[in-house]
Amino acid sequence: MQTLSEQILRNTIRIRPENSHKGTYGRVCLVGGNAQYGGAIMMATEAAVYSGAGLNTTLTDPANFVSLHSRLPEAMVADFHDEHQLESLVAAATTVVVGPGLGTDADSLAVLETVFKTVSPNQILVIDGSAITLVADKSLSLPNARLVFTPHEMEWQRLSGITITDQTDAHNTQVREQLNGIVVLKSHHTRIYTADDVYLNPTGTPAQATGGMGDTLAGMVGGFTAQFADLENAVLAAVYAHSAIADELAATQYVVLPTQIMHELPRFMHDHQAQ
Numbered sequence: 001m002q003t004l005s006e007q008i009l010r011n012t013i014r015i016r017p018e019n020s021h022k023g024t025y026g027r028v029c030l031v032g033g034n035a036q037y038g039g040a041i042m043m044a045t046e047a048a049v050y051s052g053a054g055l056n057t058t059l060t061d062p063a064n065f066v067s068l069h070s071r072l073p074e075a076m077v078a079d080f081h082d083e084h085q086l087e088s089l090v091a092a093a094t095t096v097v098v099g100p101g102l103g104t105d106a107d108s109l110a111v112l113e114t115v116f117k118t119v120s121p122n123q124i125l126v127i128d129g130s131a132i133t134l135v136a137d138k139s140l141s142l143p144n145a146r147l148v149f150t151p152h153e154m155e156w157q158r159l160s161g162i163t164i165t166d167q168t169d170a171h172n173t174q175v176r177e178q179l180n181g182i183v184v185l186k187s188h189h190t191r192i193y194t195a196d197d198v199y200l201n202p203t204g205t206p207a208q209a210t211g212g213m214g215d216t217l218a219g220m221v222g223g224f225t226a227q228f229a230d231l232e233n234a235v236l237a238a239v240y241a242h243s244a245i246a247d248e249l250a251a252t253q254y255v256v257l258p259t260q261i262m263h264e265l266p267r268f269m270h271d272h273q274a275q
């Protein structure tokens with residue numbers, strides 16, 4: 001087991017080359033947000049945009065279009081019920097983030113199944129929130145893609161079958177091997193399980209214990225993995241940065257809002273970029 005340090009930021013966040021454009025920094029496709037949970041996909045989208053991903057498209061319930069656009073004109077939006085559009089936008093993405101606020105009803109399942117059948121082996125697929133619950137409840141087969149799972153302990157219990165009290169590194173590693181992806185097991189001491197190692201994130205604060213905090217991390221993982229070449233480092237750096245920013249804010253705040261974290265990101269990434 002290794003404990004992450006600030007070094008992961010300098011190893012990952014690159015000074016931008018002058019000769020670059022939005023196409024250089026990846027396309028993120030975010031899929032989620034039913035009529036009840038529009039906030040979740042908005043926070044994930046905003047986090048991807050503020051992470052610096054070059055192009056961001058959100059596939060969501062049309063009930064969320066106006067609120068999303070009025071907050072975030074940088075993102076493109078489309079209806080996730082339109083299967084043809086969902087397929088073509090997912091196919092064009094560097095990273096797909098599926099699950100924040102997706103819900104678990106029949107429509108949600110249909111959207112998730114379309115995403116799973118569309119992604120290809122060289123695409124990155126971040127599976128979060130409701131998508132994890134659906135995979136577990138419906139015993140869905142996972143697609144052949146570069147998978148990143150971001151469960152909290154209850155979602156991990158559903159997906160892995162390991163009860164929260166039994167979620168030891170040995171047990172978690174066994175299930176990670178079957179899933180064949182990176183697992184970010186979120187808690188007050190988040191651990192990241194990769195093919196070769198287990199990493200402990202030393203940053204984080206109970207001031208983060210508020211709804212939307214994980215949706216924000218999912219969007220950051222989307223933004224970082226779409227831009228930075230090394231998948232594992234990009235995931236580790238996103239996890240570290242998310243909670244390091246919260247720690248900074250918690251020095252003077254009782255609670256840290258997810259939207260405050262994402263708004264600090266451009267400054268934080270500027271301060272930790274390296275050649």
Ligand SMILES: NC(=O)C1=CN([C@@H]2O[C@H](COP(=O)(O)OP(=O)(O)OC[C@H]3O[C@@H](n4cnc5c(N)ncnc54)[C@H](O)[C@@H]3O)[C@@H](O)[C@H]2O)[C@@H](O)CC1
Pocket residue numbers: 036037038039040041099100101102103129130131133152153154155186187188211212213214215
């Ligand atoms: N503003 C919004 O639209 C929000 C939408 N959300 C979405 O709501 C859907 C359901 O997700 P939820 O996570 O709320 O519901 P879940 O039912 O998946 O999990 C929440 C339950 O897990 C328990 N739990 C145990 N250990 C935990 C841990 N370490 N971290 C978090 N919870 C732990 C909690 O006490 C709670 O009872 C997801 O799609 C999610 O993205 C939530 O993110 C909240 C905010």
Ligand SMILES: Nc1ncnc2c1ncn2[C@@H]1O[C@H](COP(=O)(O)OP(=O)(O)O)[C@@H](O)[C@H]1O
Pocket residue numbers: 129151152186187188189190203204205206207208209210211212213214215216217243
């Ligand atoms: N007490 C805590 N200490 C540190 N980090 C926390 C704490 N409580 C929550 N977090 C972090 O907040 C996030 C919560 O994720 P999640 O439960 O998926 O939120 P949501 O689905 O509501 O967006 C995770 O990154 C988790 O590590």
Ligand SMILES: [Mg+2]
Pocket residue numbers: 128129152214215
């Ligand atoms: Mg969550």
